Amino acid sequence: MRLTGSEALALRMTSLLLRPHPAVVPGTVAEVVEWFGAMQAQDLASGLWSLGARLPALTQADVQAALERREALRTWPMRGTVHLVPPRDARWMLELTGVRSLASAATRRAALGLSAADADRAVEVLGAALSGGGRLTRARCLAALNDAGIGTDGQRGYHLLWYASVLGVTCLAPNVGTEQTFVLLDEWVPAPRRLDRDEALATLALRYVRSHGPVTAREFAGWTGLTLTDARRGVAAAGDALATVEVDGEAMLVDAALLDASRAPVDDLLVLPGFDEYLLGYKDRSLMLDAAHRDAIIPGNNGVFQPTVVQAGRVVGTWKRAVGRREVKVVVRPLAALDRPRVEKALDRYAGFLGLPLRVDWPA
Secondary structure: OEEOHHHHHHHHHHHOOOOOOOOOOOOOHHHHHHHHOOEEOOOHHHHHHHHHHHOOOOOHHHHHHHHHOOOOEEEEEEOOEEEEEOHHHHHHHHHHOHHHHHHHHHHHHHHHOOOHHHHHHHHHHHHHHHOOOOOEEHHHHHHHHHHOOOOOOOOHHHHHHHHHHHOOOEEEEEEEOOEEEEEEHHHHOOOOOOOOHHHHHHHHHHHHHHHHOOEOHHHHHHHHOOOHHHHHHHHHHHHHHEEEEEEOOEEEEEEHHHOOOOOOOOOOEEEEOOOOHHHHOOOOOOOOOOHHHHHHHOHHHOOOOOOEEEEOOEEEEEEEEEEOOOOEEEEEEEOOOOOHHHHHHHHHHHHHHHOOOEEEEOOO
8 A cells, every 4th residue: 555645644643543543442541551552751741641632531630540540650661761651561561672771771870980789789779668568759769779878969869760660670650749759560560461572572563553653663663772673573473463555655564454544634733742652752753843843843952852733743833831820821832824723722622631721822
């Protein structure tokens, strides 16, 4: 099957659950996270709205309650970055992709003045502090390390907390107020799913393609941090669940169930968080983002993505929020001609998600 770029984009937005899907109508946090396999969540507020944007019946409080029920958890499963993952899949994902980020850990430790013995001792201290159902804030975890004689100044504390989670000892539990909390992974998820390597590669390949396609195996490798060889192995193991399409002369993979889905362009308008799979799930973002707008989305190329206004699958603006006690103020910066009432209607849904009145500013 041959697809134009616009047809491929229509399918991609369907895969991302940003347009109605012919076979999937998720109603819970667990179902959305299971669909994706992993969702960007290094910024918690962005992660919550990534879920809210796909679950219009839920408020932020609903999503937070779902995380407290353990419908999803946050950890560092790949690329050294925090994601939301299905709890029962966290361990095999860490074993498959998370450990690859450990390759640079020794270099990072040396730069921070930490030894391998320091890191291993930190894991023991955190394990003991959290044992028996413990749930500690980040500050209390760092205090436990300091009390054990392990310095946490600068970036040392973050590195040690990351290291313990990538090893599968700890994971992030939902925040208490604004404070990050940690628990033991084995206690938070007492019955993990076990997969052998080929099963794990196939499962991850299927989930990535069905939630991001059309994509290439190279994009899958970039998303997971796997080698291209392993990425191709996973795609092959997924078998007939995946299909090949041609997009502007390039072979790409798509969920076979989408081959008969509508590819007609839809003039929908969305406001998405900066750290969303919509952009961060790809290295090649040309289907969604004009090259001329890249600096507006990633100022200084520093890895911090701005929230986007998206129309018909293309980035047409950015927005920035300031959440107060009585309202949420949003500043919109167009990158193309925008229908202000439509943008404000989309933002009003976001404000409803937060449970706050909305004020929108359009700088001259």
